[in-house]
Amino acid sequence: MQLDLHCFPLTLCRSMQVVLSEEIFHGIYNMSFKISLVRPALVFKANSILALYAGNSKFAQGLQIYLLSRDHSCLKSEFQLGRGKIKVDCIENLPAVEVKLGEHVFLTVGDYYLTERKSH
Numbered sequence: 001m002q003l004d005l006h007c008f009p010l011t012l013c014r015s016m017q018v019v020l021s022e023e024i025f026h027g028i029y030n031m032s033f034k035i036s037l038v039r040p041a042l043v044f045k046a047n048s049i050l051a052l053y054a055g056n057s058k059f060a061q062g063l064q065i066y067l068l069s070r071d072h073s074c075l076k077s078e079f080q081l082g083r084g085k086i087k088v089d090c091i092e093n094l095p096a097v098e099v100k101l102g103e104h105v106f107l108t109v110g111d112y113y114l115t116e117r118k119s120h
Contacts, residue, residue: 040072043112048104052097059094066091067105076107 021037044064053059066088067075078086079101089096099105106112 040108042067042072042075043106043109045104045106049099052099052104053095062091062094063088063097063099067099072107079107 019036019038022034024032024034026032044067046060049060049063050057052063075086084101086099087096088099101107102111102115106115
């Protein structure tokens with residue numbers, strides 16, 4: 001018997017989460033289950049980020065790496081202060097860009113999934 005308690009498809013969740021710890025349990029009341037401790041991970045709209053740099057994939061990748069290296073809660077606060085936008089102008093050899101929450105990046109896979117679901 002398997003219970004799935006997901007708000008969005010497991011395949012989407014798995015590809016966009018950072019797993020901190022997992023524990024698998026077998027034979028408890030004739031059931032097996034897994035508990036995963038995950039933290040929020042950014043989700044990027046690759047085409048939108050690529051468009052920020054006129055199709056330059058190295059620049060787009062540099063921006064993604066920079067954003068992934070940032071503390072999640074600080075990044076969230078910056079987006080709140082900037083009313084859904086932040087200016088990234090501190091990456092060496094990359095032009096400054098304005099990154100928009102919900103257009104270029106999502107703070108969680110849940111935010112991304114809900115936005116995509118509403119647009120279809």
